[in-house]
Amino acid sequence: MSETGKVGIIAAYEWQPEVEGFYDGAMFENKDMKVDIRFVGHWDEQKKALDVLNEILDEGADVIYPAGDGYNVPVIERVKDRGLYIIGYVSDQSDFGESTVLTSTVQHVDDLYELTAEKFNNGELKSGNLSYDFQDGVISLGKFSPKVDSKFRERVGTFINSYKETGNLPNQ
Template sequence: MFNRFGIMLLCLLLLGACGETKTPGKLQKVGLLVPETINDQVWGTKGYKGMLKIQSKFNVDVFYKEGMNSQAVVERAVEEFEQKGVNLIFGHGSEYAEYFNNISKNHPKIHFVSFNGDAKTSNTTSLNFKAHAMGFFGGMIAAHMSKTNKVGVLAAYEWQPEIEGFYQGALAENKKTSVSIEYVGNWDDSTRATQLAHQMLENGVDVVYPAGDGFNVPVIEQVKEKGSYVIGYVSDQSDLGESTVLTSTLQQVDTLYEKVAAQYNDGKLKSGNLSFDFQDNVISLGKFSPLVPKDFIENMNKQINQYKKTGKLPK
């Protein structure tokens, strides 16, 4: 059984750069901490792919550790990374912002990067996806394709900006649309998520947006069995069924990691909280189902390009 707390030899075999020539700049070696696993095919896998991109572009050694879900284990992992010469560490989740705030002063030669948190020290940065527009365009597609005028958002937490975005986008496309919103209260509770999805489907919802990377795959499989539709989340999930997945709202974490590594290598990575949207080419829509009308897809692409230019969503 795979040891989540990481076997660094395995990481070296999988990810270690072979050559000795390094890209000139500040970047030396890079570490990744994930709360669960890199094998979830969604969020964790995205982080792992980001490490592969960094390794390929900068020819540096990269390492990862799984199961990093407490302050104590994070501190031990950071110490190990530092001993190996790592000077840029990505914490793959919002929880790492607090962990890094607490320990960053003890590791001044390392820059710490987290997601969707509040970075408070000079060598910490938090990357925040501006997910409102992402949800908005997903809502437009859901409302357009719904046959019952009932769509649903299955979110992890209330603070997710894509929830309000989805609601507004659905109504912008069709004011007769009824939007159901349910909260799982956890990123990974697939049992509760599928229970809530079942209730939605029983109540006539025929397009579901499972906005939680830890439970969206089982929800998609459940919706597929019912013959209804979904909007994928974080990754392009069209491979789970083009007749089920209308499109996906993509957060291209791997591309963003590569951008951040480049900024750090050039000495241009800012501390504090940074935000990214469609304009930064790290948020987009995925492959469209062949069921979505081509003229509607063309209109969606125009609306997205307009948003990228003006920052204004359709009304």
């Protein structure tokens, strides 16, 4: 959906897997895409996130992924005012405007809690940092904007289904 060939991610922290996923996805779609990655250093530092957003927008990005649940809504509102695009974060954020929110990465935290409790009860919960994904049913994409071509939606759905089955991304 980028017309400028420049997209941006405003992430809270470098360790977020969303950062690499967004970058890889953008480069998979267009090897010449310019991906501006910036870090806020906190989940809900709204002022810093909006300052970073202004810099990214001034440099020509027209699709933004605000990967911080304490500042994603103000970022969406500012991008909406500029008539550009957003990928929502944490929940399906299409209700902020179907002409702005192309889709969202949805974290099903309630399902993650149930999965974790089940693993604990079965003696299968390992210690340490654990990662869960589409295959575990705790991550999905939200509703697509009507602006997103139906063939592209189908293509993304095919990639997700393949990833769930094989664990391999389309760029691997």
